[in-house]
Amino acid sequence: MKKVLSALLLAVLIIPVLLAAAPKAAAETVTINVYNWGQYISDGTDGAIDVNKAFTEATGIHVNYMTYDSNETLYTKLKTGGSTYDVIIPSDYMIGRLISEGLLEKLDYSNIPNYQYIEEAYKNTAYDPTNEYSVPYTWGTVGVIYNKKYVDEADIGSWDLLWNEKYKGKILMFSNPRDAFAIAESRLGYSLNTQNEEEIRACAELLLEQKPLVQAYVMDQIYNAMEHEEAWVAPYYAGDYLQMLEVNEDLGFYFPEEGFNFFIDAACIPTSCTNKEAAEAYINFLCDPEIMAENLDYLGYSVPSEAAKEYMDEEAIANPVAYPDAETLARGEAFLSLDQQTNQLMDKLWLTVKTSGGANYLLYGGIAVVVIAVVLIVILVSRKKRLARRRSGYTR
Amino acid sequence: MKNKFLAGPYLVWMALFTIIPLVIVLYFALTDSVTGRFTLSNLAAMKDYLPIFLRSIWLAAISSIICLILGYPVAWCIAQTGPKVQRFLYMLVMLPMCISFLLRTLAWVAILEDTGMINSLLGRIGISPLPLIRTNGAVILGMVYNYLPYMIMPLYTVIIKIDPRLVEAAQDLGCDHAQVFGKVTLPLSVPGIVSGITMVFVPAVSTFYISQKLGSSGTTLIGDVIESQFKTAYNPNLGAAMSLVLMILIFICIGLMNRFTGDDDEVMTL
Structure with missing residues (x-):
């Protein structure tokens, strides 16, 4: 009886191992690492397409999908190395920076036939003038999201709302x-690509002035905060506003009159790529008009391909938030890659803005340190004395 | 001889994952980010972050003291119960640690925020939302909540070891409860207090998640700054310099702790 039982147990243990090993033996599975912005692909929620799953079904290539929350996080990951990514989707200015630092691989466009569907307007861009490194994924704009329940309509229209x-x-x-x-x-009327130190310092002053009003400096957490009305005003990407609107109908959006950022996010292959052909197949898949249409219908971001628009929801294409008119778009300005000095200055000033305040902590903290030190010394000294007293007591 | 041999794997482990990384931190802290040459400018830049260092120390110190005040009676009470109850209560103290620290902090966000549980309850009875979240108090609450078990554990292990005969002797010699506590129990539990404070203070002073979630844009702690240097600002040299200063601070703490416990060993041996 015992033997039968243990044989059964053994079988139970071995079968899953065999099952798991079987398909692997049949065909060597290829896996690519895709590193994209958070909430930036249709992942199968609400009955929408699951792009990564569809890709695996179509090609047999597995996708290891990871996300980041800002171009700078992506940059740091690539720069520190140690991690390999096959496909990344940074924004325009970051692509320029990555190209200039030799972190991107040139693409083989013959493996990406769907590139033909990308409109000319999104080719020959300032960040990749010779079209060698990138394939546009989406484009979009930055505007102000506000909650109509709490924000007075009279206050909207400009960036001033963020300083109200x-x-x-x-x-x-x-x-x-x-x-x-x-x-x-934008608020001060400078170019979004200024490299003038004084102008950048003036901007830092303005951001410092805003700081007491700011609830938090966030990226993806904005979804939760705006949807649940924890915050009422936030600048963010237009496409994400459309996603938030589906959860909370009271949210409004406008393009500030002073101007705003217009951006293109494009798929690239970093030099750490281990399987370039599979990565190119993935990029090609993203550009397939039907896939792109379904993906962007879900995302709310704007489509860089007329061919894809044909498959899209008509209402979505008519939406002035995702596709603003030419007059509005004229106020938009694209980011260019800045020189290293300016980047460093900006990083440094930004850190100062984020960490400033609390000068009184010099006092509080100082008091705490002094008090702790005094208490420690007193305890140590009294202990020594007591010990000494005890020792003498014993010897007597 | 045999003992040394057995410690081998751990020594290799420590060399690989503690000593070598520490040397790398030291190297980064003392070199320039662009040229890679030796420089002290990273350490000199620390003066800009002095208020943040002090703020971190201040909040961590307050949290440690609150943990001690809350934790000591709990540890003492657990130590007074029977062995079975003791095991159960000890497990209860440890229980929250089975859930991810990040999740527990996020739960506090849901409780404290302006549209959170407390404020929506208050809103229903007509009280306008209280500023609960994004205050120093919320950060301290987060630290106390997360690190309290680290205070209770060492206190409990020390208190349980106090010889009940010493307490009885003190009572026989005419001490009242307060005197027994002040002259016997408290002095004998000092090693527990010291290691408890260290175990709360060290993680609290270097935390970054709690202050990001529960604090405001004005309660940035040194852990947040270090994180941002590595995560987004890409200045590992400055980040390493900050870590180094923080590490020295922690070493001082541990050194002091060892002094205390060392002294106490002497008391024991006497």
Whole structure:
């Protein structure tokens, strides 16, 4: 009886192992690492397409999908190395920076036939003028999201809303320096690509002035905060606003009159790529008009391909938030890659903005340190004395 | 001889994952980010972050003291119960640690935020939302909540070992409860207090998640700054310099702790 039992147990243990090993033996599975923005692909929720799953079904290539929350996080990951990614989807200015630092692989466009569906307007861009490194994924704009229930319509229209004392503690702000500085630059009437140190310092001053009003510096956490009305005002990407609107109907959106950032996010292959052909197959799949249409219907971001538009929801294409008219778009400005000095200055000033305040901690903290030190010394000294006394007591 | 041999795997482990990384931190802290040459400018830049260091120390110190005040009676009470109850209560103290620390902090966000549980309850009875979240108090609450078990555990292990005969002797010699506590129990539990404070203070002073979730944009702690240097600002040299300073601070703490416990061993041997 015991033997039968243990044989059964053994079988139970071995069978799953065999089952798991079987398909692997049949065909060597290829896996690619895809590193994309958070909430930036249709993942099968609400009956929408699961792009990664569809890709695996179509090609047999597995996708290991990871996300980041800002271009700067992506940059740091690539720069520190140690991790290999096959496909990344950074924004325009970051692509320029990655190209100039030799972190991107040139693409073989013969493996990406669907590139033909991308509109000319999104080719020959400033960040990749010779079309060698990138394939546009989406484009979009940055505007202000606000909650109509709490924000007075009279206050909207410009970036000033983010500096409005009335909404103190209910304002969110970008936590990445480039997007945050761009808002200050627009408000002060500077170019979004200024490399003038004084102008950048003036922007830092303006951001510092805003700080007491800011609830938090966030990226993806904005979804939760705006949807649940924890915050009322936030600058963010237009496509994400459309996703939030589906959860909370009271949210509004406008393009600030002073100007705003217009961006293109494009798929690239970093030099750490281990399987370039599979990576190119993935990029090609993303550009397939039907897949792109289904993916972007879900995302709410704007499509860089007329061919894909034909498969899309008509209402979505007519939406002025995702596809603003030419007059509005004329106010938009694309980011260019800045020189290293400016990047460093911006990073440094941004850190100062984020960590400033609390000068009184010099006092509090100082008191704490002194008190702790005094207490320790007193305890140590009294202990020594007591010990000494005890010792002498014993010897007597 | 045999003992040394058995410690081998751990020594290799420590060399690989503790000593070598520490040397790398030291190297980064003392070199320039662009040229890679020796420099002290990273350490000199620390003066800009002095308020943040002090803020971290201040909040961590307050949290440690609150943990001690809350934790000591709990540890003492657990130590007074029977062995079975003791095991059960001890497990209860440890129970929250079975759930991810990040999740527990996020739960506090859901409780404290303006549209959270407490404020929506208050809203129903007509009280306007209280500023609960994004305050220093919320950060301290988060630290106390998360690190309290680290205070209770060492206190409990020390208190349980106190010889009940010493307490009885003190009572026989005419001490009242307060005197027994002040002259016998408390002095004998000092090693537990010291290691408890260290075990709360060290993680609290270097935390970054709690302050990001429960704190405001004005309660940035040194852990947040270090995280941002590695995660987004890409300045590992400055980040390493900050870590180094923080590490020295922690070493001082541990050194002091060893002094205390060392002294106490002497008391024991006397």
